[in-house]
Amino acid sequence: MAEYNPSVIEPKWQQYWEEHKIDQTDDEGGKKYYVLEMFPYPSGRLHMGHVRNYAIGDVLARFLRMRGYNVLHPMGWDAFGLPAENAAIKNNVHPAAWTYSNIEAMKKQQKAMGISYDWQREIATCDPDYYKWTQWLFLLLYKRGLAYKKHAAVNWCPNCSTVLANEQVEDGGCWRCGAEVTLKDLEQWFFRITDYAERLLEDLKLLSGWPERVCTMQENWIGKSEGVEVRFKVKDGTDEIPVFTTRPDTLYGVTYLVLAAEHPLVEKLTAGTEQEAAVRAFVEKTKKLNEVDRTSTEMVKEGVFTGAYCLNPVNGEEVPILVGNYVLMGYGTGAVMGVPAHDQRDFEFAQKYNLPLRVVITPPGQELTADALTEAYVDDGLLINSAQFTGETSEAAKKKIAAYLAANNWGEAKVTYRLRDWLISRQRYWGAPIPILYCEQCGTVPVPEEQLPVILPEDVTFQAGGQSPLAVHEEFLSAVCPQCGGQARRETDTMDTFIDSSWYYFRYTDPHNAELPFTKAKGDAWVPVDQYIGGIEHAILHLLYSRFITKVLYDAGYTAAVEPFTRLLAQGMVNKDGAKMSKSKGNVVSPDEIIEKFGADTVRLFILFAAPPEKDLDWSDRGVEGSYRFLKRVWRLVDRYAAVLQRAGEQQAEADKSDQEMRRAVHTALKKVTEDIEERFNFNTAISSIMEAVNAAYSYMHEKEDNVHPGIMKEALEILVLMLAPFAPHLGEELWQRLGHQPSVHLQSWPTFDHTALQVAEVEIVVQINGKVRDHLMVPTGLTREALQELALASEKIAQQVQDKQIVKVIAVPDKLVNVVVR
RNA sequence: GCGAGAGUGGUGGAAUGGCAGACACGCUAGAUUCAGGAUCUAGUGGGCAGUACGCUCGUGGGGGUUCAAAUCCCCCCUCUCGCACCA
Known part of the structure; x- marks a missing residue:
């Protein structure tokens, strides 16, 4: 009896797969499925986050191949970047040399993990053949x-x-x-990219296969807001100050205007006036603030009067122009109108500088006076003190005032985005x-x-x-x-x-093309990526840039894809002791060491079993040992019966009850595993179902010793090995061979479960009284509600507990339960 | 402050309206073994019981809907993430 020895079988099968080109993808054949893990920066070492990323992708890729899909599963290197340059300066190595040797090291690790990449399509963004197309x-x-x-x-x-x-x-x-x-x-x-702001926002609706929080983050980042731009004329001059507001209904409440420190008019308005020195000092001070302080909500709002006035176009009123530290040049027009009665920021600013308040919106059915305000009234309401718009609702007034401004050429409706x-x-x-x-x-x-x-x-x-x-x-x-x-x-x-990585998924489809970044035919054959897998840290950056570049390529006719990634899986982090793995904490677990000790199959299995893919996962050395034990357990099971099964088919004995139970257990697991991978991506529960089937096989073995039904045992072990193959590809391959088959297990069809095997003659139902479990009954499957009810009430325990009570109602759920409601 | 997600045994987690805790870790006991390890078997939420396999409590807290709630609704607490003077 040979021991399970991953350090022998893993390299053996890796070599076999490579020699037999098992993982290469042809452009033709079968329904396409593009599985992609975010390509790594070649830092030189895989960390557990990478391992998790690739393990998830590889299970999918292998599973889908067995399901008959033509799967594209490539890998490459996000190889340009600062660390290479820093290493060059520090260690006097060329960035190229440093990068390529790192790539070699990491590729070796990926191969040691048994990930099924089509290495013929490998790309590195620092390769001139690649960056030519960038x-x-x-x-x-x-x-x-x-x-x-x-x-x-x-x-x-x-x-x-x-x-x-x-x-x-x-x-x-x-x-x-x-x-x-x-x-x-x-x-x-x-x-x-701002030209694409609206489409990037709008097309988020197409991304139903993305986690909602990623879409929300992108939506917030794009930051669309609808309002109007109003032009205020500077008094005694020809200049106009455009101002963006989402609240045109408060336009009659404007009592001042504030410019950003960087606003081009600041200098012009103050040049040669007695305010010049004070304003200049204020601008200097504000510019010195860093971005964090500048945009912090805790920052005290400060400002200074420019000495200039402008005219409110709707009522001709003169309002002072100030410079303020809370106005950002990078958003809107870099100037805001101050409506202290109806905007909290303006309110605080006005209090500090004794600027007047004017109430122009009242809550329905309430009086509101400037003196009574302790904070701004920011909600919608009815307009007052607003000329012909008095009495309108905020909602109606927004539209009417926008139209009024446009008609007089004082402004127009405008949409502003936060995206830069x-x-x-x-x-x-x-x-x-x-x-x-x-x-x-x-x-x-x-x-x-x-x-x-x-x-x-x-x-x-x-x-x-x-x-x-x-x-x-x-x-x-x-x-x-x-x-x-x-x-x-x-x-x-x-x-x-980020430009390099914004289009690399196209290049995989045609990686050696010297004439074009990729042909349209090949690109369209594969893109969009059906399943993209990576960390949440790219929720905005890489994912937004890629969406933008895809749309540009679409507009230019190079692709038919409007969006690059149909489904996105944002995997959770791999932590240790509840904290992120980091050198400074000394809690880094090295994939190499674990692979050396337990083998790649164990690492893959553990990392997929310990938590669902999108949740954070806490690394546990004990847990890894458990996964190792399980694989050994499978090994021994197959090892014990492999020889017996060579005789299978010789005598097909009649299957008895425990034979049938064994068969049912395997097919039940098969159904569950198939659904868990395909529909829910719940690899953890898929693996636990395989474990249950293995446990069932052990019970069966103990019961029958060497008298197992050869046909049923053979089928059970084959299904077990096929189910395990995507998770533990080396062990799967080895055991497949030991069961008397030719490699490769990864080219086999995924087994289909037998409905008849799942059928049972009897089922245990629960009998409740007032929702509390009082009895369990074995009943024939498929009983009607009425029959079920009758059986339940006839049960000794139930009859006893119900005898002196009044039955109000009986709920029967076929094959599940009966609930007797009594008073 | 706004938005999203989460909170279940000693631990990771399962159950998405129908027996809470599948599976695994850990722990306990037994078998095997010179011993340890490995392996196999059994047990393992709390309390009350005590061999009746029974009662009772239990999924962050409080309330509600329902024959039935971890699951649906309302309020509150805690944690994580994202955004944050966006006019």
């Missing part, structure tokens, strides 16, 4: 007017020495290193160069497509100061202008790595 994508956006350069106050991470997109600032810190982000005035490249354009240039080396030239004659010129890729030079020297080595690389810098043939200079910024 650059092509940039040019596509450029041609379509979606890539532009502008001067703006942008987020700067001093630690990473580069700028960041809005999405990449978390809590005022850099998403990668956490350093406090400051604002810098720089000229930078942007993608016009995507800042995509990075002042770093290890990324795809932006394919742009600056010509003295022609200005900004895109690199012609046939000249792609713009190769990232390898002979660079890194400087401690963090300046990109491209900026001082003469050979890279100098270029010939494709338009005039004159001297030109290359853009030295590289692209945000």
